[in-house]
Amino acid sequence: MKKYGYARDPVCLVSCVLYAANRWCLPATLKGPFLRNHFDDLFLIPAALPLILWVQRRLRLRTCDTPPDWREVLMHLVVWSIAAEAIGPRLFPQATGDIWDVAAYAAGAVVAGALWSVA
Numbered sequence: 001m002k003k004y005g006y007a008r009d010p011v012c013l014v015s016c017v018l019y020a021a022n023r024w025c026l027p028a029t030l031k032g033p034f035l036r037n038h039f040d041d042l043f044l045i046p047a048a049l050p051l052i053l054w055v056q057r058r059l060r061l062r063t064c065d066t067p068p069d070w071r072e073v074l075m076h077l078v079v080w081s082i083a084a085e086a087i088g089p090r091l092f093p094q095a096t097g098d099i100w101d102v103a104a105y106a107a108g109a110v111v112a113g114a115l116w117s118v119a
Helices: 010-025 033-037 040-058 070-091 099-117
Strands: none
Touching: 010 040, 010 099, 040 070, 040 099, 070 099
């Protein structure tokens, strides 16, 4: 079996490029509500999970070099959703919890998980 590439994974790379393009290259005047509020949220799992799994692998908390499985995808989706949408707004006054952000995290997780499961 081919070793998983973590940050070199195509799903991760494309997600990071799309996130960066929307965040730093596309002028705000060209962004509608979806691009301003939820587009970047689609890439939380596909962009961040491979990097987190790489750290876990280096710390020997992860014992394999395979693409993320559904258990890992779902666990991180739940943890990050709670952290960003429930805990974060209580700790940072400028943050707001939004169920639509969680929906975007989940949509990105489902697409990424499907792509990783066929890899």
